[in-house]
Amino acid sequence: MTTTSDLYFSSVLSYLALNNVDKHECLAAINFSEFDTLAKGSRVSVAHYQALLQLGESLTGQSxxxxxxxxxxxxxxxxxxxxxxxxxxxxxxxxxxxxxxxxxxxxxxxxxxxxxxxxxxxxxxxxxxxxxxxxxxxxxxxxxxxxxxxxxxxxxxxxxxxxxxxxxxxxxxxxxxxxxxxxxxxxxxxxxxxxxxxxxxxxxxxxxHQVLKQLSLEQLNQLHSKQTVAQRLLSILMSKTDLLGLNQERIAAALNFTPRTLQRRLQQENTSYALLLDQERKRRCEQLMQKYKLGAVAAELGFNEQSSFNRAFLRWYGCKPSIYKKQLQAQSQISY
Structure with missing residues (x-):
């Protein structure tokens, strides 16, 4: 689960208070009234963080x-x-x-x-x-x-x-x-x-600076110790400029696992390398389609064949990539 610090989340509430928006009403509106009872240093889900930002946009009328x-x-x-x-x-x-x-x-x-x-x-x-x-x-x-x-x-x-x-x-x-x-x-x-x-x-x-650097490292180690293997794997996939040539063996080595151990750990978390790679491909796909031709998009996403990309795209969006790309182009023209 991706998260923010409680301080970073709380600073949004403080800003809203300056705009005469009640803190408790905000928390209730996003179904997070328990925030006030959390221990200091707790993490807040990105779902609650985003919900608060979108509520702030709505309440202030600021696009x-x-x-x-x-x-x-x-x-x-x-x-x-x-x-x-x-x-x-x-x-x-x-x-x-x-x-x-x-x-x-x-x-x-x-x-x-x-x-x-x-x-x-x-x-x-x-x-x-x-x-x-x-x-x-x-x-x-x-x-x-x-x-x-x-x-x-x-x-x-x-x-x-x-x-x-x-x-x-x-x-x-x-x-x-x-x-x-x-x-x-x-x-x-x-x-x-x-x-x-x-x-x-x-x-x-x-x-x-040296004291704070050591403290930061300790806090980072504590945060990483709470991360799942799937979260660590996704972080590696996210850091790649493209997904060309990636496979389970290379990712396992980056995580200091054998491929068999990685597979077992992911199974324990009810997921797999294939599912996580598919998730990352889908996340990147729409943004790439706004910039590149479909053949280049397929390559950037690590597909060896255009037909494999087409099948994955149909599963993600329920239509052919060529049709979806035309819809994106039409929406972009309407926006301007």
Whole structure:
């Protein structure tokens, strides 16, 4: 089960309270009144977290609710990771901490660092399909934190989002991020100049950073010890740029299991490698179809034959991929 920290969830309630929305009414509306009785440090399911964000959108009437929420992020909302980032000496080290310990805040997606000769990028891929408010909060909060800790005028090169947004909403995002915003993309990604990596934090505290790093590692180990084998396997699949050439033997080795042991452990969790791979293929499929031709989509998803992809697609969506692609194109034209 993907989760967020109780602090990260609670910060949404605090933001709603500033907008005159009652906390207890919110919890009751999403069938989570027991939140107030949870022990400190408890985890909250992504289902409850998303339900709260969507309720916030409805109650405030803000189509960019997650964007406004992300701007109000505080170091404390990230828990120990927030203070670890704050005590970093450079942005590069802060990003390293973020990539390693992001799941302490929200174990709902995979953050990756990418770099070429012209730019650096942070790409965030949810483990499951998430609402746009969840994505908007994540991407906005990262930029907001860096601006607060280094320089409020820092500007990304580009923001990419997988969701469809209206032109007015895109314009509002572009005005705040101060960079081009692209929607209907394959990834959620922020690009920024390579020179930013060497920028220093005014709150740099080397001794405190080492202490917080050790604490973060301990908390991460505790979180991982509670993860199922299926969750760990899905995390590996999510981290792959494409699914070409993957098989159970390679995944078992990555998990330090033999193929037989992996198969047995997954059976104990009432699942299998084939089912989890199928789940990941379906999760990626629609986004890939918006960008690539069907043959390329099949290859990216790791199908050796187009006919195998067609059969899987028919099982997922109840129609041929060519028909579904035409529907996606028609919806995209209507949106704009």
């Amino acid at each position: 960019l609710f997650g964007f406004y929420l992300g701007q109000e992020i505080r170091t404390a909302d990230y828990g120990v990771l927030g203070y670890l980032v704050e005590s970093s000496d450079t942005l590069q080290n802060a990003i390293t901490a973020l990539l390693q310990y992001d799941s302490l805040v929200a174990d709902i997606g995979k953050a990756q660092y990418l770099q070429d000769h012209h730019k650096a990028s942070i790409r965030w891929t949810p483990y499951n399909q998430l609402c746009k408010q969840t994505v908007l909060r994540n991407m906005t909060a990262w930029v907001a934190v860096v601006r607060k800790l280094i320089n409020p005028s820092l500007t990304p090169l580009q923001l990419q989002l997988v969701h469809t947004l209206s032109e007015p909403d895109c314009a509002q995002l572009a005005a705040w991020f101060k960079c081009p915003v692209k929607t209907n993309c394959e990834f959620n990604q922020i690009d920024f100049p390579l020179a930013y990596l060497d920028l220093h934090f005014a709150s740099d505290n080397p001794m405190m």
